[in-house]
Amino acid sequence: MDSDTKVYRLEDVSKHNTHQDCWLVIDGKVYDVTKFLEDHPGGDEVLISATGKDATDDFEDVGHSSSARAMMDEYYVGDIDPSTIPSKPKYTPAKQAPYNPDKSSEFIIKILQFLVPLLILGMAVAVRYYTKSS
Template sequence: MAGDKKVFGFEEVARHNVTKDCWLVIAGKVYDVTSFMDEHPGGDEVLLAVTGKDATSDFEDIGHSDSAREMMEKYHIGEIDASTIPAKRTFVPPQQGSHVQAKDNDILIKILQFLVPIFILGLAFGIRHYSKSE
């Protein structure tokens, strides 16, 4: 039975990433879970979130039951060609410049909100003081 399973390239599997056509890669196997989307206890969003990547660690982290693992077999449609899986991308944090600049702008605005009324108040007192002196 395993001999008639197809070998899929990663790009082909990744294209099946919507509710009405959803494939997953788990432990080197390709699963067409389209008909399972409505039945999945975590909802279809959980399955859609792991399309287009190797979902093995996501699947294992949840701690699926033995019956869930057995159920998977009916959705198994083939194997993934391991040579087509892209190398893991290193996480690159977003540049901090814009965030720091926004924080600086917030501080400047708060300082001005404090200083401008004090300046106006001081100006008003100064004008009043000089106008009484004359």
């Protein structure tokens, strides 16, 4: 980092969030894109909505061209203090019991424990019905 380079805190950059004064943080650098708002191919609201946060992922997701990246130098005003950027939450999958194919047999046993007595009862009723009329 150059000794002349200005270092900004994210909360200071986020105050520049209007059409008359718009700053962004991309890759640890601060850009004043106010003069570019009208010319931005994605519209000015895309840039306005990216203020107050690290917009690096938003910028990279779009897939900007090398000429767009070269234009950024014109709007560079300083660096961001990385300690002021909130850490991104890491994805943690929900905890669930691992699939156990051996549990399938337990399920079948429970069903059979329920169905077998019903079948026996049904057969007993049928036998009684048909033997009674003879």
